[in-house]
Amino acid sequence: MKFVVNKEWLFEQLNNQQVKIVDCRFDLGNPDFGEKRYQESHIPGAYYFHLEKQLSGPVVEHGGRHPLPEMEKFKQDLEKVGIDHSKTVIAYDGGEGQFASRFWWLLTYLGHDNVYVLNGGFRGWVQAGFPTTKEIPEHEHAYFKVNIRKEILATYNEVKEIVTDGKKSSVLIDSRDPARYVGDIEPIDKIPGHIPGAINKFWENGLEKGFFKSKEEQKKRFAEIDQDKPIIVYCGSGVTATPNYIALKMAGYKNVKLYAGSYSDWVSYEGNPVEKGNENAK
Template identity: 40%
Template sequence: MYTTLISAADLASQLSSQLSSDTGRNWIVLDCRHDLMNPDAGQTAYDAGHLPGAQFVHLDQRLSAPKLSADGVFRGRHPLPEKEAFIQTLRDLGINHDSQVIAYDAQGGMFAARLWWMLRWVGHAAVAVLDGGFPLWTAQQLPVTTALPAVRIGNISPQPSLVGQVNVDQVLANIDTQECTLIDARAADRYRGENETIDPVGGHIPGALNRFFKDNLQADGRFKTAPELNAEWRALLPDPGKAIMQCGSGVTACHNLLALEVAGLPGAALYPGSWSEWCADPSRPVAR
């Protein structure tokens, strides 16, 4: 069972074995490519070519809920869907309780990690991110297709969650208590409040430290080794079990959570609303 990362070579071998046999574990491959500035880019890229058997999963349409709650409160740019709705999405993708799920993107895992976390959120441990994603897959001249896979409805059901999360009130309270270390996964200019294109209200949550998600990666787009990540994260977190990961909208924060799992430092929680929810209320404090 793969629970964090899988190499391109290992995935290619597994997919080849699955195609040549009707028995064995049910492997589901999901294409999570996306562009925050061009929401149609992922589907366009998928249509042009994807991993054999992969299905496309749109961040906005299948991995997020509406930005406004039923009572009209803004919940952030990518709030989590209701668990029941997400389970139905997973069934529609053919995922069973014993499926091995692999997620990939072309952005260093920033979107695939969101799906990885969400599957763990509903208690499914057998999910991993393709290390190096689509760019490394194609660089190794592994097969790509435009064919659409046949999909059967899956039987996955919710299980006890494998991850933790916090809400905006808990993050607000933490400013005073400092019980948890808060890590912001956005780029440094966004953290400092210097990128008004993406963050019209600039800055960060008071007390938050900055660890850009791309700092988890090597130059070729693969994750750094477990010892490297362990050393870097231990310098930031005295206790990973008392840490909160956030970003712009609860997406790239999952990349940091995945890196912590790879490093052998589990236990941090996600703040799903993140900066986009936080800054929507002008009464909440902002640091720059």
């Protein structure tokens, strides 16, 4: 199964009504950045989806810094741009990979099969000299039938049980920068460190210059992890873990879940244990 498409393929599909394009550009430090860039220039036919307005729900006490959106609202947002199960959907961001991957995971969670990330993102598209536009496409209407895939979402209680019982049958993967994993720095969340027992696989190591590495290279990244073990990936808030989710699937792992609330959800509960340090930081 493919998870990404190249820019050459997408260029050939620009007039294909069965292909929908979604612009997910975003800057965590400047929430208006992506939408402004979209209004200035985007891939022809692309619709904009905002990380915090459409790909996340309101922040509350628990659920993390980017909780999952309310699924009925997200469904309606998809329908407004003509996305239904007959459409092939291509998501892109600036070339970082995590924002398009978040959209990919959400659409997959809702039961859609034909969704892909544009390798190289908008940066790769522009560098190749492919066309851009300021023209914003008109809204369409479609009916999207939701078929939630609960098997790809890990709940807080599931993670809590793994930590409390010390289960070795499941693998927790922390996707953050190694310095945050070991607890040397923590610029956002209130407690530095990681969920006890988690190993570190920095999500950026699965990409090179905005392009997902090959299936063989992803297999090497996760070589020490048993293919038959259940895996739960997390990050700070459920965004940068999604490229690791895709990378694991590329490498052939079948039983992979996203802990959407991630570390920011874990530390929102008083008394939850946190580990610092670890030779498993990579």
